[in-house]
Amino acid sequence: MLDIESGELISTSVMSSITIDCTIFGFENGSLEVLLVKHAKGISEGKWGLPGGWIQEVESIDAAAHRLLRELTGLENIYLEQLKAFGEPDRFPLGRVITVGYYALVKREDYSVKAGFTASEAKWFKIAEVPELIYDHTQILEYSIQNLRKRVRQAPIGFNLLPEKFTLLQLMQLYQEILKVEMDKPNFRRKFLRMKLLVDINEKQKDVSHRAAKLYKFDNNTYQKLTEKGFNFEF
Amino acid sequence: MLDIESGELISTSVMSSITIDCTIFGFENGSLEVLLVKHAKGISEGKWGLPGGWIQEVESIDAAAHRLLRELTGLENIYLEQLKAFGEPDRFPLGRVITVGYYALVKREDYSVKAGFTASEAKWFKIAEVPELIYDHTQILEYSIQNLRKRVRQAPIGFNLLPEKFTLLQLMQLYQEILKVEMDKPNFRRKFLRMKLLVDINEKQKDVSHRAAKLYKFDNNTYQKLTEKGFNFEF
DNA sequence: TAAACTTGTAGTCAATTAAACCATAAGATA
DNA sequence: TATCTTATGGTTTAATTGACTACAAGTTTA
Numbered sequence: 442m443l444d445i446e447s448g449e450l451i452s453t454s455v456m457s458s459i460t461i462d463c464t465i466f467g468f469e470n471g472s473l474e475v476l477l478v479k480h481a482k483g484i485s486e487g488k489w490g491l492p493g494g495w496i497q498e499v500e501s502i503d504a505a506a507h508r509l510l511r512e513l514t515g516l517e518n519i520y521l522e523q524l525k526a527f528g529e530p531d532r533f534p535l536g537r538v539i540t541v542g543y544y545a546l547v548k549r550e551d552y553s554v555k556a557g558f559t560a561s562e563a564k565w566f567k568i569a570e571v572p573e574l575i576y577d578h579t580q581i582l583e584y585s586i587q588n589l590r591k592r593v594r595q596a597p598i599g600f601n602l603l604p605e606k607f608t609l610l611q612l613m614q615l616y617q618e619i620l621k622v623e624m625d626k627p628n629f630r631r632k633f634l635r636m637k638l639l640v641d642i643n644e645k646q647k648d649v650s651h652r653a654a655k656l657y658k659f660d661n662n663t664y665q666k667l668t669e670k671g672f673n674f675e676f
Numbered sequence: 677m678l679d680i681e682s683g684e685l686i687s688t689s690v691m692s693s694i695t696i697d698c699t700i701f702g703f704e705n706g707s708l709e710v711l712l713v714k715h716a717k718g719i720s721e722g723k724w725g726l727p728g729g730w731i732q733e734v735e736s737i738d739a740a741a742h743r744l745l746r747e748l749t750g751l752e753n754i755y756l757e758q759l760k761a762f763g764e765p766d767r768f769p770l771g772r773v774i775t776v777g778y779y780a781l782v783k784r785e786d787y788s789v790k791a792g793f794t795a796s797e798a799k800w801f802k803i804a805e806v807p808e809l810i811y812d813h814t815q816i817l818e819y820s821i822q823n824l825r826k827r828v829r830q831a832p833i834g835f836n837l838l839p840e841k842f843t844l845l846q847l848m849q850l851y852q853e854i855l856k857v858e859m860d861k862p863n864f865r866r867k868f869l870r871m872k873l874l875v876d877i878n879e880k881q882k883d884v885s886h887r888a889a890k891l892y893k894f895d896n897n898t899y900q901k902l903t904e905k906g907f908n909f910e911f
Numbered sequence: 912t913a914a915a916c917t918t919g920t921a922g923t924c925a926a927t928t929a930a931a932c933c934a935t936a937a938g939a940t941a
Numbered sequence: 942t943a944t945c946t947t948a949t950g951g952t953t954t955a956a957t958t959g960a961c962t963a964c965a966a967g968t969t970t971a
Contacts, residue, residue, distance in 0.1 A: 456693060459774060498772055502763035526761040526776045528737035537733055539694060541761045541774075591830075610919080628959065630920070635957095651918045652967040673910060845947080863930065865949070886946045887938040 455495035458536070461506050462493035462578065463521075463543040464585035465514075467552065468602040472567045473618050475582065476547075478513070479562040480575065484534065490575040491582065492563070493540065506543045513563065515553065520546040520601035524581070524588055532577040544585045546601035593619050594674045597638055600659040608646060608654040609633065616676055624676055632676070637663050690730035693771070696741050697728035697813065698756075698778040699820035700749070702787065703837040707802045708853050710817065711782075713748070714797040715810065719769065725810040726817065727798070728775065741778045748798065750788065755781040755836035759816070759823055767812040779820045781836035828854050829909045832873055835894040843881060843889035844868065851911055859911060867911070872898050 465476040477489045492513050496505040503523065510519050524542035532538070566572070571582065593599050599615050613629045616622075633639065640660045645653040700711040712724045727748050731740040738758065745754050759777035767773070801807070806817065828834050834850050848864045851857075868874065875895045880888040 456772060456774070458691060459694065496763070496774075499765050501765060502761055502774065523760050525758050526737055528731070528776070530734050530736055537691060539691070539731075539737065539776075541763070595826075608919090625959070625961090626918090627920075627922085627961090632958085649918085650968055651916085652920095652965075654919055673908070675908065843948090860930070860932085861947090862932085862949070862951085867929085884947085885939055887936075887948055889948055 454498050456498060458538050459496055460493050460538055460540045461496060461502060461509060461543060462491045462527075462540045462581055463506055463509060463545055464491055464524075464582055465510070465545045465547060466585075466589060466602060467547050467549045467565055468615055468618070469549050469565070471614050471618060473602075474565040474567050475571065475585075476513075476563060476565055477571070477574070479564070481562075485575040488575045489564075489566075489572050491578045496541075502541050506541075506545075510545055514547065516547060516551055520598065522592075524584060527577060527581055529577065534576075540581075542581045542584065544588060546598060548602065548604060550604050590620060594676075596668070597659065597664060597674065606642065606644065606656040606658060608656060609639075610654060612657075620676070622676070629676065636667070638667070689733050691733060693773050694731055695728050695773055695775045696731060696737065696744060696778060697726045697762075697775045697816055698741055698744060698780055699726055699759075699817055700745070700780045700782060701820075701824060701837060702782050702784045702800055703850055703853070704784050704800070706849050706853060708837075709800040709802050710806065710820075711749075711798060711800055712806070712809070714799070716797075720810040723810045724799075724801075724807050726813045731776075737776050741776075741780075745780055749782065751782060751786055755833060757827075759819060762812060762816055764812065769811075775816075777816045777819065779823060781833060783837065783839060785839050825855055829911075831903070832894065832899060832909065841877065841879065841891040841893060843891060844874075845889060847892075855911070857911070864911065871902070873902070 467474045467476065476492065478492050479489055480486055492509060494505065494509045494512075496502055500508070503521070506521055506523070507519070510521065511517060521543055522545075524544055526539055526541050528539040530537060532540070568586065571579075573579065574582065593616065599612070599619065602615060603611060609630050610626070612633065613624055613626065616629075617624055638660055639657040642656055642658050644656040646656065647653065702709045702711065711727065713727050714724055715721055727744060729740065729744045729747075731737055735743070738756070741756055741758070742754070745756065746752060756778055757780075759779055761774055761776050763774040765772060767775070803821065806814075808814065809817065828851065834847070834854065837850060838846060844865050845861070847868065848859055848861065851864075852859055873895055874892040877891055877893050879891040881891065882888065
């Protein structure tokens with residue numbers, strides 16, 4: 442099959458006219474960031490876009506998204522969820538292609554850029570500094586951010602952006618950054634601790650130039666129990 | 677193009693390997709129902725499934741879903757939202773086809789079955805009485821119900837299932853039916869009225885064999901305002 | 912070494928909200 | 942008229958929220 446974007450021959454074992462595109466979120470130094478790739482060839486050469494690719498004939502859409510992430514980041518167990526399908530007739534300039542959007546949350550401590558992707562370069566961008574993107578990727582990114590804001594208030598998915606062990610302040614700053622709100626430290630503590638979702642691991646921060654804060658882990662067990670009867674995350 | 681399901685020739689102006697399927701919800705006599713169609717020809721003859729169809733080369737996915745609804749029900753302004761794309765490699769027995777799931781909410785008072793769809797018959801089923809469905813439609817329906825439960829607690833979309841004018845008890849029963857919970861009448865009233873989303877139209881029920889309840893309308897204006905700063909619908 | 916500074920953690924208090932009730936009103940039916 | 946059903950208005954208690962104060966535990970600076 443002829444790749445309508447690069448003009449090269451690609452495997453005939455992929456579905457034509459359907460792709461996936463993934464917004465990969467990371468959290469570093471108090472800022473929410475996304476991983477973008479620079480397209481090396483084809484009509485969009487030199488422009489930045491969301492990582493994406495084709496779906497193979499024999500793999501599910503989810504599997505394709507996981508494969509894409511593995512190829513790009515080397516990570517296996519990434520938090521990944523489908524957003525929706527984007528399918529304006531003119532979204533792709535060289536033909537009718539529908540794309541299935543995904544968003545992923547990665548722990549930056551685990552992440553290392555992997556070379557050899559079909560894009561020449563991959564780079565983290567702060568949300569506010571994202572450049573103009575190819576096709577409808579700006580729209581997909583915007584939708585991803587809205588979705589992240591919504592989801593983070595309904596389930597504790599924010600943990601996927603933090604290291605294994607984190608402080609309550611880090612957690613609060615994550616929420617502040619994603620939701621773009623100011624919060625009160627004592628109130629946040631109380632509210633979050635009451636949910637019983639955090640395990641006190643009896644460790645403290647090291648090498649900080651102030652009083653060291655307690656470190657916590659996320660307790661997935663109680664989360665599962667709470668989820669069943671439905672609960673809320675308003676701050 | 678050969679329709680892989682019916683074996684008939686269909687217009688070549690549709691995308692191959694992508695379809696849409698739509699869960700249409702209705703509310704009648706206190707029960708949540710879905711509209712299913714019986715397939716008349718092809719390998720799934722005689723079996724029930726969600727209404728679905730192909731996407732034309734020049735229309736957006738959303739437009740295709742709206743067209744499908746118009747063809748099936750004759751209604752133009754239906755509440756419609758995309759769920760997600762379903763794409764297990766083996767979901768469709770005769771080839772690799774990805775489907776984009778939608779769900780719609782209709783007012784039963786507006787609805788009348790429209791003949792001449794590619795299915796021989798269309799019928800409303802109570803959720804608990806839905807028969808075995810073709811392909812992965814049971815899974816799509818299940819996902820739709822979960823999604824409806826989630827959405828109904830985040831935005832007042834339930835109104836789309838009720839007549840223009842309704843009583844507070846009808847509204848409460850709708851929530852009870854969708855969420856499968858028992859609620860307290862006085863508390864529900866107070867909570868809902870406080871949101872200022874209902875307009876008292878100074879009318880009462882007629883022909884009921886008990887004290888007539890006030891009728892209300894949904895106030896879309898205040899809803900738009902409230903939505904901007906985000907609010908919650910827990911009951 | 913002491914003071915100043917930074918961040919963590921505990922507690923207080925008024926205002927709001929939620930949940931479980933009880934009570935009465937407004938009809939219709941027997 | 943009595944009784945039944947549903948509508949609607951209150952009360953009470955406990956829990957939660959939001960704004961704020963205070964102090965603890967370290968580091969850095971003077």
